[in-house]
Amino acid sequence: xxxxxxxxxxxxxxxxxxxxxxxxxxxxxxxxxxxxxxxxxxxxxxxxxxxxxxxxxxxxxxxxxxxxxxxxxxxxxxxxxxxxxxxxxxxxxxxxxxxxxxxxxxxxxxxxxxxxxxxxxxxxxxxxxxxxxxxxxxxxxxxxxxxxxxxxxxxxxxxxxxxxxxxxxxxxxxxxxxxxxxxxxxxxxxxxxxxxxxxxxxxxxxxxxxxxxxxxxxxxxxxxxxxxxxxxxxxxxxxxxxxxxxxxxxxxxxxxxxxxxxxxxxxxxxxxxxxxxxxxxxxxxxxxxxxxxxxxxxxxxxxxxxxxxxxxxxxxxxxxxxxxxxxxxxxxxxxxxxxxxxxxxxxxxxxxxxxxxxxxxxxxxxxxxxxxxxxxxxxxxxxxxxxxxxxxxxxxxxxxxxxxxxxxxxxxxxxxxxxxxxxxxxxxxxxxxxxxxxxxxxxxxxxxxxxxxxxxxxxxxxxxxxxxxxxx
Amino acid sequence: xxxxxxxxxxxxxxxxxxxxxxxxxxxxxxxxxxxxxxxxxxxxxxxxxxxxxxxxxxxxxxxxxxxxxxxxxxxxxxxxxxxxxxxxxxxxxxxxxxxxxxxxxxxxxxxxxxxxxxxxxxxxxxxxxxxxxxxxxxxxxxxxxxxxxxxxxxxxxxxxxxxxxxxxxxxxxxxxxxxxxxxxxxxxxxxxxxxxxxxxxxxxxxxxxxxxxxxxxxxxxxxx
Ligand code: SF4
Numbered sequence: 001x002x003x004x005x006x007x008x009x010x011x012x013x014x015x016x017x018x019x020x021x022x023x024x025x026x027x028x029x030x031x032x033x034x035x036x037x038x039x040x041x042x043x044x045x046x047x048x049x050x051x052x053x054x055x056x057x058x059x060x061x062x063x064x065x066x067x068x069x070x071x072x073x074x075x076x077x078x079x080x081x082x083x084x085x086x087x088x089x090x091x092x093x094x095x096x097x098x099x100x101x102x103x104x105x106x107x108x109x110x111x112x113x114x115x116x117x118x119x120x121x122x123x124x125x126x127x128x129x130x131x132x133x134x135x136x137x138x139x140x141x142x143x144x145x146x147x148x149x150x151x152x153x154x155x156x157x158x159x160x161x162x163x164x165x166x167x168x169x170x171x172x173x174x175x176x177x178x179x180x181x182x183x184x185x186x187x188x189x190x191x192x193x194x195x196x197x198x199x200x201x202x203x204x205x206x207x208x209x210x211x212x213x214x215x216x217x218x219x220x221x222x223x224x225x226x227x228x229x230x231x232x233x234x235x236x237x238x239x240x241x242x243x244x245x246x247x248x249x250x251x252x253x254x255x256x257x258x259x260x261x262x263x264x265x266x267x268x269x270x271x272x273x274x275x276x277x278x279x280x281x282x283x284x285x286x287x288x289x290x291x292x293x294x295x296x297x298x299x300x301x302x303x304x305x306x307x308x309x310x311x312x313x314x315x316x317x318x319x320x321x322x323x324x325x326x327x328x329x330x331x332x333x334x335x336x337x338x339x340x341x342x343x344x345x346x347x348x349x350x351x352x353x354x355x356x357x358x359x360x361x362x363x364x365x366x367x368x369x370x371x372x373x374x375x376x377x378x379x380x381x382x383x384x385x386x387x388x389x390x391x392x393x394x395x396x397x398x399x400x401x402x403x404x405x406x407x408x409x410x411x412x413x414x415x416x417x418x419x420x421x422x423x424x425x426x427x428x429x430x431x432x433x434x435x436x437x438x439x440x441x442x443x444x445x446x447x448x449x450x451x452x453x454x455x456x457x458x459x460x461x462x463x464x465x466x467x468x469x470x471x472x
Numbered sequence: 473x474x475x476x477x478x479x480x481x482x483x484x485x486x487x488x489x490x491x492x493x494x495x496x497x498x499x500x501x502x503x504x505x506x507x508x509x510x511x512x513x514x515x516x517x518x519x520x521x522x523x524x525x526x527x528x529x530x531x532x533x534x535x536x537x538x539x540x541x542x543x544x545x546x547x548x549x550x551x552x553x554x555x556x557x558x559x560x561x562x563x564x565x566x567x568x569x570x571x572x573x574x575x576x577x578x579x580x581x582x583x584x585x586x587x588x589x590x591x592x593x594x595x596x597x598x599x600x601x602x603x604x605x606x607x608x609x610x611x612x613x614x615x616x617x618x619x620x621x622x623x624x625x626x627x628x629x630x631x632x633x634x635x636x637x638x639x640x641x642x643x644x645x646x647x648x649x650x651x652x653x654x655x656x657x658x659x660x661x662x663x664x665x666x667x668x669x670x671x672x673x674x675x676x677x678x679x680x681x682x683x684x685x686x687x688x689x690x691x692x693x694x695x696x
Binding site: 021153267439445 | 488494499526527557565584585660661682683685688
């Protein structure tokens, strides 16, 4: 008999019912809730006269709409200037109260981006099934949990039944072996993976990330990788549990303690794929060849190494792909053949659930320390992922380093990752961003996003264009 | 849930790969706490020449005449013809809500992003995967023929072209059943209440660390 993958193991452990047609009911341990994708689900519950199946499985916080200036934040809900955004955040507060769901409200110091807060609080544990009405739920897979983004109908379904109805995905293994060059980070690794398999490469799969490089990454780095599994088309990304995982979790507020911790740790150590597990697809990358990455187009797969240049659509044989490149270059206002290092920037955004944790901020601070943001960079934002990340950074003096260098230090939230709040990228402006999507209009109407690592974003802020941080 | 049995309608060719959810409905419209009314802002950034806002009067906004949806021959479309990786990006169900609200019932593409694909079925929209060559052929025919309409029948799993020829398509039998009957997923799952309770009890015993750590909150309605 062949062995099981990590995904198989978590799936099997949560299987409530398997129907003959392949559809299954799987039990959900943790449901994370934010203000954007939940109001219609709560409304559905209310209309049907239903209650949450298990209130203590849910954990909520607003993140997408919250303002990030200290002045606005100090005013609580009143500080949200956009009335529509305010209603949405207030609706989350009301819904959580009405249905008895725990929420970190906007004024709680622990508030932040759900995908930063969950692991930070120990609401995310290995072996769990986790869902959230947000595609970047895949982030939590870094801790060996099966974490998936769902739509609002499913949010309502999970609230009402504690289950998800779905078909099992296939298994993909992405191995990154060897060792990374100095200056190459988890973000570059995952961008290189997406560049290789494409944004639809993982569709229908759950991806397990493995290999020397993944093992050597910190949990924060692993989160960056799993966060972008969805950009490779996979609903979930997973990494096996090891001692690094257990060390990260131990002592977190919602993690088990004492004897329960001991028992849990024994169980969690089993959370890895068997040696002889079968994967439907295996993709291998060699770490040494990965350079710092920069996206030049409007899809995360439109990515190039920093030493490279913008591709010429004429060189693309596939008609569909050629027209994609042409459309992207037109939107981005870029010419084929331009060196990546010559792309000039107007804005820098360091934040989002991909890269707003303490290690990310440390990396960025190291690079800007004692320097000044370039004159052509009109706006440079640093938005910590949670109130606790912010506090930690301030204790380490990182905020002062950013401020002295001319970057703005903000309150936690999604901010310019998707610009649902007031933090918007101007039309036609180029932004070096540590977020995860470079779609048209993502960071603001007509805005042009280049995805990079925190170190690359920081270096770009200082130079005013992209630079190869390996040369700094 | 809205039923889907069969639909005959004009076809809109949206010739792009990787149509993402920001393309389908930009984020400023996700601030609504309602489920309806998103149709006027479908494809907003391409359909209009200015920047849309949730409370704007859309009838007064400048329309982009080059965008396919605005061309007279595609008025009243209900079948969307896309390319590959349709619906990638966010999990926002506002994307299928906007498509459905506009009047679409069927989406044909060579591949879909998982979450979007799944969300469609929850909203009475039928997403159909066809071979790339078949899709390419349909694009040619639609572009060449004004008034090009398809009949998409879920019962027989057949698409009938204007010349009477048919294409067959695959659909998951369970999802087909739910769409044909307009079944509500939650009702269906709650039929398994006993199995869920039984599982939960076992799971609580074997893995108690997953239970009870989040502080409990007393449910209460806030006075208005
Ligand atoms: S930071 Fe960006 S990607 Fe992450 S949850 Fe917020 S909006 Fe989504």
